[in-house]
Amino acid sequence: MDKQDMHTQTTKGFANEQLTMLSDDALLDQFFAEARQPVADNGFTERVVASLPAHTVCSLRCLSTALNIFTVVAGVALLIYLGFFTRIADFYEMMIARIISGIQHFDADAMLVQTILFIHRVPDMLPSATQIIAIGATMIILTTLALQRFVKQI
Amino acid sequence: MPRLSDIALIAQVVTFGSERAFAQLVRAHQEAVRRFLVRLTGGDQMLADDLAQEAFIRAWQGLKSFRGGSSFETWLMKIAYRTFLDERRKNPSDTSTIELEAKLTDDGIQSPGTTPSPSDSRWALKHDLDLALATLNDNERTCIILQCVEGMGIKDIATITGLNENTIKSHLLRGKKNLANYLRKNGYNG
Numbered sequence: 257m258d259k260q261d262m263h264t265q266t267t268k269g270f271a272n273e274q275l276t277m278l279s280d281d282a283l284l285d286q287f288f289a290e291a292r293q294p295v296a297d298n299g300f301t302e303r304v305v306a307s308l309p310a311h312t313v314c315s316l317r318c319l320s321t322a323l324n325i326f327t328v329v330a331g332v333a334l335l336i337y338l339g340f341f342t343r344i345a346d347f348y349e350m351m352i353a354r355i356i357s358g359i360q361h362f363d364a365d366a367m368l369v370q371t372i373l374f375i376h377r378v379p380d381m382l383p384s385a386t387q388i389i390a391i392g393a394t395m396i397i398l399t400t401l402a403l404q405r406f407v408k409q410i
Numbered sequence: 411m412p413r414l415s416d417i418a419l420i421a422q423v424v425t426f427g428s429e430r431a432f433a434q435l436v437r438a439h440q441e442a443v444r445r446f447l448v449r450l451t452g453g454d455q456m457l458a459d460d461l462a463q464e465a466f467i468r469a470w471q472g473l474k475s476f477r478g479g480s481s482f483e484t485w486l487m488k489i490a491y492r493t494f495l496d497e498r499r500k501n502p503s504d505t506s507t508i509e510l511e512a513k514l515t516d517d518g519i520q521s522p523g524t525t526p527s528p529s530d531s532r533w534a535l536k537h538d539l540d541l542a543l544a545t546l547n548d549n550e551r552t553c554i555i556l557q558c559v560e561g562m563g564i565k566d567i568a569t570i571t572g573l574n575e576n577t578i579k580s581h582l583l584r585g586k587k588n589l590a591n592y593l594r595k596n597g598y599n600g
Contacts, residue, residue, distance in 0.1 A: 280590035287593060288558040291449060291539055295441045300459065304440075304466045305433045320426050407426065 324404055331397040338390060416482040423473055436466055439483050442560055443490045449555045450494050453540040461497055465490040480569050484562070488570045491552065538596075545592050550585030553578050558586075 335341065383391070416438070422431035443465060447458035468489050476485055543551050552571055556562045568575050 291559045295444050300440050301436045304436050
């Protein structure tokens with residue numbers, strides 16, 4: 257028996273053993289089961305990565321750097337335009353002045369009254385829709401910057 | 411729709427040109443792409459790997475154009491299929507060896523002279539698989555591989571091949587019938 261005959265017999269024997277009088281779909285399903293075997297990577301991924309064209313990487317990195325610079329400049333410009341830094345400075349100045357004033361004129365009765373009034377007025381002190389939008393926009397910009405820095409580190 | 415992990419990796423590749431993220435995408439999808447191309451090339455593993463490598467490089471270059479309308483794997487398979495068609499247009503002889511072999515085999519499924527071992531029934535079955543597929547026309551073969559081997563739906567097959575869904579259904583029906591007849595004629599199914 258030559259090599260060719262042996263192979264044919266093996267194939268047909270295997271087939272006969274496995275598949276007996278099946279419908280078209282069942283027959284094909286069993287026949288194709290062998291073709292669905294997992295394919296090992298065997299260094300394929302490394303070969304692909306090693307052959308990636310460099311110019312595309314460069315252009316993407318340039319785009320990434322440009323995007324970072326643009327986001328930072330736009331974020332800072334927006335904060336200056338909204339007067340964010342001035343307001344922060346004013347706020348701290350006012351806070352310090354009030355603390356000093358409070359220490360100088362401490363009055364327990366007045367403090368109690370002020371506390372009750374403060375609690376009573378809390379609902380009126382909630383921010384307006386415009387303020388929420390402005391705070392939200394600032395938060396988004398700051399989060400984007402933080403995320404970009406985080407992803408870049410990865 | 412693309413998987414969330416794929417989207418995160420694609421975003422890293424597009425924004426930062428991350429080769430590490432792209433390597434993860436290749437590792438996750440190389441199996442389907444290479445298996446598809448092996449069957450399309452009639453079992454030529456080396457040619458299939460070359461084509462798969464070319465397909466992944468094209469994917470790397472064109473990742474910005476991925477819109478997420480289909481899964482990333484379907485998008486990759488489409489590129490792989492186009493790479494295969496381009497190769498066949500350039501070198502028709504490279505991808506038609508198995509077809510010629512099948513046509514020359516009057517008695518249906520037979521072993522070539524290069525059979526590694528007669529006891530290796532798995533190898534023999536794989537070879538028979540390629541011979542059986544070679545009896546189908548190009549469109550029937552592609553549709554059958556995508557559905558029966560890769561388990562893809564009609565919609566995905568339409569995206570990959572660019573064929574109409576009804577045309578695909580008729581290719582699948584005719585292809586399965588022809589393939590089953592061919593297999594029965596050659597000793598399968600008792």
